Amino acid sequence: MKMNRAALADRAAWEKVNVVLPQYDVQAMVDATKKNPIWVHFGAGNIFRGFIAALQQKLLNEGLADRGIIAADTFDYEIITRIYDAFDSLTMNVTLNPDATTSREIIASVAEGLRADAKDAGQMARFAEIFVNPSLQMVSFTITEKGYALRNMAGELMPVVVADMAEGPDTARHAMSIVCAMMLRRFAAGAYPIALVSMDNCSHNGEKLKSSVLEIAHAWRRNGFVGDDFIAYLEDESKVAFPWSMIDKITPRPAKVVEESLLEDGIEDMAPIVTSRNTFIAPFVNAERPQYLVVEDRFPNGRPALEKAGVYMTDRDTVNCTERMKVTTCLNPLHTALAVYGCLLRYTLICEEMKDEDLVRLVKRLGYVEGLPVVVDPKILSPKAFIDEVVQERLPNVFMPDDPRRIATDTSQKVGIRFGETIKSYVAAGRDLNDLVSIPLAIAGWMRYLLGVGDDGEAIEISADPMKVDLQAKLAGIEVGKPETYKGQLREILANEVIFGSDLVKIGLADRIEQMFVEELAGPGAVRATLKKYLA
Numbered sequence: 001m002k003m004n005r006a007a008l009a010d011r012a013a014w015e016k017v018n019v020v021l022p023q024y025d026v027q028a029m030v031d032a033t034k035k036n037p038i039w040v041h042f043g044a045g046n047i048f049r050g051f052i053a054a055l056q057q058k059l060l061n062e063g064l065a066d067r068g069i070i071a072a073d074t075f076d077y078e079i080i081t082r083i084y085d086a087f088d089s090l091t092m093n094v095t096l097n098p099d100a101t102t103s104r105e106i107i108a109s110v111a112e113g114l115r116a117d118a119k120d121a122g123q124m125a126r127f128a129e130i131f132v133n134p135s136l137q138m139v140s141f142t143i144t145e146k147g148y149a150l151r152n153m154a155g156e157l158m159p160v161v162v163a164d165m166a167e168g169p170d171t172a173r174h175a176m177s178i179v180c181a182m183m184l185r186r187f188a189a190g191a192y193p194i195a196l197v198s199m200d201n202c203s204h205n206g207e208k209l210k211s212s213v214l215e216i217a218h219a220w221r222r223n224g225f226v227g228d229d230f231i232a233y234l235e236d237e238s239k240v241a242f243p244w245s246m247i248d249k250i251t252p253r254p255a256k257v258v259e260e261s262l263l264e265d266g267i268e269d270m271a272p273i274v275t276s277r278n279t280f281i282a283p284f285v286n287a288e289r290p291q292y293l294v295v296e297d298r299f300p301n302g303r304p305a306l307e308k309a310g311v312y313m314t315d316r317d318t319v320n321c322t323e324r325m326k327v328t329t330c331l332n333p334l335h336t337a338l339a340v341y342g343c344l345l346r347y348t349l350i351c352e353e354m355k356d357e358d359l360v361r362l363v364k365r366l367g368y369v370e371g372l373p374v375v376v377d378p379k380i381l382s383p384k385a386f387i388d389e390v391v392q393e394r395l396p397n398v399f400m401p402d403d404p405r406r407i408a409t410d411t412s413q414k415v416g417i418r419f420g421e422t423i424k425s426y427v428a429a430g431r432d433l434n435d436l437v438s439i440p441l442a443i444a445g446w447m448r449y450l451l452g453v454g455d456d457g458e459a460i461e462i463s464a465d466p467m468k469v470d471l472q473a474k475l476a477g478i479e480v481g482k483p484e485t486y487k488g489q490l491r492e493i494l495a496n497e498v499i500f501g502s503d504l505v506k507i508g509l510a511d512r513i514e515q516m517f518v519e520e521l522a523g524p525g526a527v528r529a530t531l532k533k534y535l536a
Helices: 011-016 026-035 046-061 077-087 121-131 159-167 175-190 205-222 228-235 256-264 316-330 332-344 357-374 383-394 420-429 438-449 468-474 490-494 510-520 526-535
Strands: 039-042 069-073 091-096 102-107 110-115 138-141 194-198 245-248 284-288 292-296 312-314
Touching: 026 069, 026 110, 039 046, 046 069, 046 091, 046 102, 046 284, 046 292, 069 077, 077 110, 091 256, 102 256, 110 121, 121 175, 159 175, 159 205, 175 194, 175 205, 175 228, 194 205, 205 228, 245 316, 256 284, 292 316, 312 316, 316 332, 316 357, 316 383, 316 420, 332 357, 332 438, 332 526, 357 383, 357 420, 357 438, 357 526, 438 490, 438 510, 438 526, 468 490, 490 510, 510 526
Parallel strands: 039 069, 039 138, 069 110, 091 284, 138 194, 292 312
Antiparallel strands: 091 102, 245 292
């Protein structure tokens, strides 16, 4: 069997291999969505396909919606051509249950996939057609935190952003510039209301999105491309809202065992691909069952009934509290700490790391001892219960093929939130920074990881990171096995507020991180020994 819209007609064949099918007229949904779209999503990867698109499918199945989502990608256009177009925008969603069973469902709620490619006039014309339609209610995003960034490590505007600002909306290339250009189209067509909703896994995501879009718009005003009225439109919350959100669902790389099980049941063409931009993606998504989405309920043009699909629709304060709970305390910091140390200790699965007593002590102290004291209870979710689920069920799930090397990707873009926010909370509350052990260990471990040498003394591959080259250059001269080669190279990095959210040298935390880092340089086994020493 091939996964396409025509094949959905053979319901018996799919049901025989335990695949749940959409319970609505897919073609009618596609036609209605293309004619009067309500939802566009930027970021066509796994978290969208396996979680967000599945929410809309639930509403469609229950007759609570009649239109789906238009998916777009701003970074890797091959995802659209090879994963969306090739399968009629269908996704095989495979849930990895804790008992080592799987559940399968074909997600069909995506009406079409688009490439946000400024060089493709046809695609950009389709975006314009969508954005000027009064029916459009929301534009959501899962483009990762770096997708909103307009500046590099030094705080300077990226060259593509400088060019976009100088050349104007007609040639916009950066994701934020493209969004701003489409909003200009919507404004010119009638200043229709809309919500722009970041669903990315980062702190104050709505604020980041708004700030970036407005910075582009203000530059265009200075350069004569737009007027004050367009700026006023973007800043009018009754017209354009930027709701905050908190999202949580682990969607690891496609697992070989899942691919093989699908093929064994006669489902063809499920093999993952690697795009020219090095995206590893498959026609299927494998993901854990637990999932959370908390969204600030500000939608000036209406919205789907997301609360009936399990989304917490609430106010900004509650979103902020749940986001801080998860991103700065209960999950993300634990993930990053496991990622860097997992790579150093040669682990290839997070679940295997959770059998390592030293690493379990690391993450338990990180969450329960160092994080919980500065978390505000969001009320809708219990922070302690959330950590309990993470530590006892989610991370140890033996059927979750999550690789620490995946999680270690873009660490420079994450540490300021995952560790920096707790550090700032300690400083603001006047708490003793000497109480922090796991956070300094995690930062020291990341620096040690960037040297590209495992705890066994052999080379390891460093995951992609936009700051990797710069950071490794600053660490030049440091040799594993020769602690004496450390001459203070970390100081400049630790003082960088862009990375950590505060100057760790100035607040007095850098000395401890340096001490741990130097101890981890001693030679083979030094990383393990350092963990044991500080977590005893």
